[in-house]
Amino acid sequence: MHYSKIFIPTLKESPADAEVVSHKLMVRAGMIRQVASGIYTILPLGLRVLKKVEQIIREEMNRIDGQETFLPSIQPAELWQESGRWDFYGKELLRIKDRHGREFCYGPTHEEIITDMVRKEVKSYRQLPLTLYQIQTKFRDEVRPRYGIMRGREFMMKDAYSFHADDASAKETYQDMAGAYSNIFKRCGLEFKMVVADSGTIGGNFSHEFAVLADSGEDHIGFCDSCDYASNLELAEAKAPSPSADNTEQDDLKEVSTPGKKSVKEVAEFLSVSPEKIVKTIVLDSDQGLVAGLVRGDHEINPIKLKNLIGAEWLHPADAKTIAEKTDVPCGFVGPVGLKLKVFADREVGALSNFVTGANKTDAHFTGVQVDRDMKIEKIADIRKVIEGDPCPRCDSGTYQVKRGIEVGHIFILGTKYSESMKAHFLDPNGKDSLMVMGCYGVGVGRTAAAAIEQNHDEKGIIWPVPIAPFAVHIIPTNYSQEAVKNASDSAYRILQEKNIEVLLDDRPDRMGVKLNDADLLGIPLQIIIGPKNLEAGKVELKVRKTRVSELHDYPGVLDNIPGILDDLLS
């Protein structure tokens, strides 16, 4: 491709509304333009990258017997009403009406559509398992789109759905998917973690996220520095405390005056005890009413773990007013002793004795509190947030690291959630009517490209990993109007194209500085700079974008080495 023939409107300055580096660089490199909040036009250079990512995804999906389909983006309300999600999905679902007043939505995901098709066509265990996928535009009317195409409302997504006769088959495909996803992100040149995840509103019971580690990520990932355990921090397991060898005598329960001392820090200082010997009582509101959670003073409660523990639909910390109204206890002095709420304790609390809690009245705390003697606990479980440096729950030597991550992929086993509500049955070998077991698997295509930029850039611009670069080689003639330079550039261009290498030739009349800066901004992995002086000596300059190392090579001999050089850049 000649630069003058491809539309790449680059910018010197970053747009004012861009916050993260991938957004800034994609706009500056002329890959995307915003149309409305969370809605973008993809320009030719951007599309080349997305197509590269898509192609990698296709190859990996096909390798595990996924079959590509294409489903409608506009979906009838009836199917969503049948699955129960028409009401449940909320405002994120963009609802529209056709000219007859019939209700539709713009698909945020396609379980309903695909399940509807499969239930009509698949009747026998002989037709299972079946894995179908598509690469298509989704629309989710997010409350707050941000970060360019990393979190748009309209976005390109690969979504796959699998149908199975039993759990074992579903798990097999799930493992295949996990492998395929690892290949996809590896091939895209990303550093990522496969992390244990919450299954969210889609439901189900078996779920991993693929998180690209980057400071701009919106998720916090906890992972072991020694083994391969990794989890979304929301779910990251704490290691069980070793059973207390603490046979010291139990002190008596004693009320002490703690005027105005509410926070753990204040109470610890006032009573001269360490925060580990104080137990925080957090009151949370949920669809099952108010509950209390106990964690050690130096820990934080994890509402998601508690929510899952009690099987609530929703749960969040109650505000001070609700606490005061419902428990008659002022915020800051709530304690489990005699509290008229269901109390759940973290395992670390279960291992304590002689600790401090609120006394359920203003300006007072208890000391010498014992779990078994002084309170009624519904359940002792892992309900705290892990923090960096905590011991790994899976291995003996490792400790937790915490980093931010961008969720680029997510795999679930859905179980029979949709086959049940939408009646997707089949006949098993015994002629018995059974529900299909389903899985679903998504990759954010644009988000993957954006994540690649987050991980691969410098102050000059993008540094594309070779497999998803819009072009592999960027030829930059110092002066394309000089005949010798033009001839050499044209012939290098032709020879590389014959080798099936994608080449961008900067044939613009602009000054060298403009072309070099644009080249660094666009981030094509290998630059070939062709100038008259070097050419007279039979040389051209090869510059690796990533390392910025530039070397003179024999021309045209070096052209034969380009495929090898590109291969080397892969590692």
Place this chain on the structure above:
RNA sequence: CGGGGCGUAGCGCAGCCUGGCAGCGCACCUGCUUUGGGAGCAGGGGGUCGGAGGUUCAAAUCCUCUCGCCCCGACCA
């Protein structure tokens, strides 16, 4: 949805407080000179100042309403 910020040329911004010719840099067009890291000179084009209403002799500027966009918190590929 709650809290904060911003809408002035394609992009980045000043002007607004204290009302009085709509400006600067980049980009764009023409010409000449330049040509290895975002050139110089000269000339030129481009604006319903987000929109509506109000106050005023006069509104980008003050007031009211409204729309859009961005950022911070609960959701997600």
